[in-house]
Amino acid sequence: MSDKIKTGVYGLDPILGGGYREGTVNLVYGKTGVGKTTFGLQYALYGLNRGEKVTYVSFEMTKKQIVKECKDMGWDEITKYLENNQLEIIHEFGEDVLFLSKDLLKKIRGKDKRSRASRVIIDPLTHLTFSLRSKNERKALSKFFEGLRNISTAVITLEERGLSNDEDSSTPLYLADSVVHLENLGFGEMYDRTLKIIKNRGTNHGEGVYPIDILSGLGLVVEASEDQLKDIRSHKRYDEKFVEAKKEVKSKLDGEVQESILNRLEILRNNWTRDEKPDKVIEEVLRTEKEE
Amino acid sequence: MRSCTFFSNENEPIKAASNVVNKAKKKEMKPDLALIYSTKRYSGNYQDILKIIEKEFGNIPQTGGTIDGALFRGELRTDGVFLTLIEDKKARFRVKSFKYSKFNESGKDLIKELDIKEKDLAVIHSPIIYFRNRRDLFKTLAKAKYYDIRPKITKNNKDLIKGFSDHLYKKGNVRPPNKVLEKFSNQESTPVVNINLGHSNLGLDSPNVFSNYRNIKGDLSILLIEKNGSKPIYDDIYPSKTDDLKKNKEIVKKEIEPIKEIEIECIQNIITKINNQTVKDVVNEIDSSSKIEDQELKEDFEKGKVSSETPYILFLFNEETYGGTQIGIKNSFPFSLYPTYIDLSNFSKEAILGYEPSRGKLLKYISSINKVKDKNRFKLTSIDLSTVATFGEKLMKYRKHFEEKLEENYLAIFTYPPAAYLPENQQNQDYLTEVDREIFFSGGGTNLTFKI
């Protein structure tokens, strides 16, 4: 967990497997007013409070509006970070950005590599994904994401546009390394405001629907039960099963196959979260790998 | 006085017991009596549960047994173990266990043996129907079957029929409350409550009685409470009776949606004929859907799947008290000799066949709690478990009702209808369900609250 980038959203990191992986692009999507901007700001402030440089790209709110948003939450320190240039806010109108991968990426990268931000927030990317009908436009987005990965660990917010399954609106979801969905049904009940992790490449994550609150001073707070957290945490209860399995691999396989399977078993051992024993899974792996 | 009920439905019985004990320890009580009840889910493991509770509270007397569910602190639970601790320094509690055979053979000397004091209230926990094992069941069914398969020898043979009834009494397969309570009827100072343990599904070795942390299975546990003002409040779902048998019949007819008036033939607790037909034939005429064969009955009993619910009732009248009782009947007992849980020796031949009189009576089934005036005493209420099937979800209203009427210090258990021996000076009204002199019971609709 220690090599993950903390999100700054209370209660989220444990269900994200510790936080975001470094150098990834992470999407937060949901309808208007659901807490996407608050999420982005929390992510930013967590880094800023620890001496990191942050770039905040806003396609809706001006710098003034963002500062007011923070102060309303009780995050007055934002002013300090602006003054000392630890935080850079770039405000653009979405319509003015013609080439994603060139124009915007250039601005985010900045001139000096040494003072590059480690956290980038783009809020929201919606305007730029309105029309991804052409192959070239989708390619541009893909390149943009790739570029972002090379610069920092990014959080991008995206407006949810109803139940559309068409290719253009869901492309960012495919391209992102992780996707978090925020919802608010509006009944005023515990599970109206919820967070769900739709995907999180390369890491165990919680698969449930988690209720969230937006609390003054704290921002978004995610609630997960002890049982739900247990389902995500790996444990070493069945270590001896893996040790036995590795012995069997060493005796029955050799060369690169042996090395590869040993490696996989070790990763599985470190990530085993289930209550039940791994016997069946190991048995299947060994059976498959031993077949000629 | 303080009391508290602790509950757990952990999967493992030991965990469940430890859970209730841990919760109880946190309350830091100095209890004087423990009541332990359990639903059937821990069948086979009751003694393990009792052992764990005994480790912590073994210095105080305990009584209880298996039930279908309980109500406490506004909650209704039908699965788990219930531990109620009562701390009352003004009361003296004694619990004695009795082997059924010894209890059955005892006469009026039982009172002496129990050393009942004048201010006592006695509470018996006992099954009303009990088959210890397969052998016990098969022996009994064989006797019933014999009557049917050898009609030339057996038909109308009163000795044989009485013999069957005596067998049921001796073995404790059926324990009519009027036979149980008549052992206490030669004294006028101590009321006796008979908590008839039972479940909505009949089975072997079920229910079980818990007495001083021992699972005594089908034997009896008698709790003696010595405290000023401890008393039972009995009630039934019928209006008060009159001194006139005819008038009482009319009262009953208004209550039970009668099908017809009938004449029965019976010996002790065995009904042999209803209008010259067997019970099963009479029920088959109305509805043959639940008819089963004896092999199926045996198998169902072993699996614990014989439902105790009965769609039809007979209301029978005691010739001495002019009161009476309802007895449920169904056609799933496939033999001519129909055993009931009341000794009908003093009953009139004239009876009424009808339907369960439950419509609109949800709260009447717990009416005894309305008559409890002292809220600072602990109250145990016995509720007819047929209310679960009869009223379904509406039963949840009981939660609010108990909270409003009793507020705290109560436990209500769902089991078979309770019975009571009430000396005349302890009777609040002329209950219609007076099945024998000063003995009150009915096969449905009685409820009782006793307060300590």
Place this chain on the structure above:
Amino acid sequence: MKVDKLNKELRELSNIPGVKACILYRLDGEIIQVRIPGDKNEIIKLMKWMKNQVKYVINEIKKKNLDSVDFSFDELQVVFYPSSQSTVLAVVTEEEAHRDLIKMEAIGTRDKVNKIIT
């Protein structure tokens, strides 16, 4: 925490013999909490069907002011209880279970869930 309380209530309900699954659904079919005490494979197929029923069930409950909606299959019964404006509690029991007694527990759980959620 409220989610832990919710978890506890569903766990206690799923502990009851005869209960195959308890699932708390949001009205859009999203599963909020689920407990399957036994063989999950038996229930997985049913869960997909249940998810598709949630919206319909909630509509029927609201339209006709129902306390519950019951579905019976060969060996299982599914009962949906409205637990709040936006949630419904589904309880799956096996055919041989004592449904009347389980229903009492399910209603108790439904009421507690309602208290926690609203």
